[in-house]
Each structure stands twice: as C-alpha cells, then as structure tokens.
Amino acid sequence: MTKRLSNQKISANLWFDKNAEAAVDFYLGVFRNARKGRVTYYGKEGFEFHGMPEGAVLTIEFILDGQEFIALNGGPHFKFNEAISFVINCDTQEEVDYYWNKLTEGGDPKAQMCGWLKDKFGVSWQVVPTVLADMMDDPDAAKVQQVSAAVFQMKKLDIAELEKAFGK
Incomplete structure (x- = not known):
C-alpha cells in the first residue's frame, strides 16, 4: 500500500469530469515545487456511478508548494465556479x-x-x-x-x- 504524500489534515478535492490526469500534469508543470502521489482506479462500479470504465483513473493525490490536493474524475455532474x-x-x-x-x-x-x-x-x-x-x-x-x-x-x-x- 502506497503512503499518502503528506500528513496534512485538510486537502482540497477537485472534481473533474474525465480529465483529472491532464489537469494534474498541467499543474505539476506550472508549479516548480510539485509532485504526484497515489493514483487510484475505478473498479466495475465506476460506470454505474460516474460513467467511468473499469480501470479509469478515480483519484490522483498531488502537492503544489506544500498544499495537498486530490483530483477526482467524477463525471459531468459538477462544475467549478469562482466561489472557490x-x-x-x-x-x-x-x-x-x-x-x-x-x-x-x-x-x-x-x-x-x-x-x-x-x-x-x-x-x-x-x-x-x-x-x-x-x-x-x-x-x-x-x-x-x-x-x-x-x-x-x-x-x-x-x-x-x-x-x-x-x-x-
């Protein structure tokens, strides 16, 4: 079992449609002090709940300048807005x-x-x-x-x- 990137108590969870991997790669390229951590994958239940095929990326943990984030491929249900x-x-x-x-x-x-x-x-x-x-x-x-x-x-x-x- 892979360890978490940090012991940070609170992490920001970012809900992406199906492009969490591309987003994480983009952010890792922008921030100089950045790294990727654990990646989890959908099982058979992925399609039923989020329209994602088995084996697709579910979450990616990553750190940007000491701030821990989790990117989630959750489907088109929610969109980002300026409130956060x-x-x-x-x-x-x-x-x-x-x-x-x-x-x-x-x-x-x-x-x-x-x-x-x-x-x-x-x-x-x-x-x-x-x-x-x-x-x-x-x-x-x-x-x-x-x-x-x-x-x-x-x-x-x-x-x-x-x-x-x-x-x-």
Whole structure:
C-alpha cells in the first residue's frame, strides 16, 4: 500500500469530469515545487456511478508548494465556479507574471480581473503580490482606497502600479 504524500489534515478535492490526469500534469508543470502521489482506479462500479470504465483513473493525490490536493474524475455532474479559488502569494512581479502567464494559457479571458483568473480546466486562481495585503491594511484610508481603485482596473496585478497608487 502506497503512503499518502503528506500528513496534512485538510486537502482540497477537485472534481473533474474525465480529465483529472491532464489537469494534474498541467499543474505539476506550472508549479516548480510539485509532485504526484497515489493514483487510484475505478473498479466495475465506476460506470454505474460516474460513467467511468473499469480501470479509469478515480483519484490522483498531488502537492503544489506544500498544499495537498486530490483530483477526482467524477463525471459531468459538477462544475467549478469562482466561489472557490486558490490564492498564490507572490513576492515579486516576476513571480506574478510567471503564474499568471502559465495559468491563463487556454483559460477563460473573460474570467480575468483583479488578480483572478480561470485556468483551462475551469479552476479559479488568485495571483496576488504579497505587498497588496500590507497596502490594504494601511491605517491611511485614502491610500487603501487608491490601491483598491487600482486593483479594480487591472486583470494581472502590477506591483509597480500598486505602489504608485499607494504613494510609494
């Protein structure tokens, strides 16, 4: 029996139609600190419950930068939406640009705003510079308002523009 990738108490479970393998491979290629873990497969019951043939991938465990996920091939019953998203905290503009460019490849351009994006599998992400939280927590309400206004005008967040709006 193969061990779990981590002892993380809570893991995000992502329900894909039939493309969990492609999604996991994509994410493993995007995140530099990533690895795949256990893979489970449907038995004879797969078709009855999810329309999946015996031997098709059921779940794949994987880790992206320390966060454990499980990808499930569950059929077309549920779709991703923006009510759940994953935040990628970035220290530099280079890092923001990297994740934004990688995750928007083939994604939905209409779902890009304020640092949010939807990838080609329908999963929502927020690519956020870490300095933004400090700016939004500043005691100067005028600075916070200027930064907020700047964020609402952007798709991909730009640290230099945020700093300009903040008054740096």
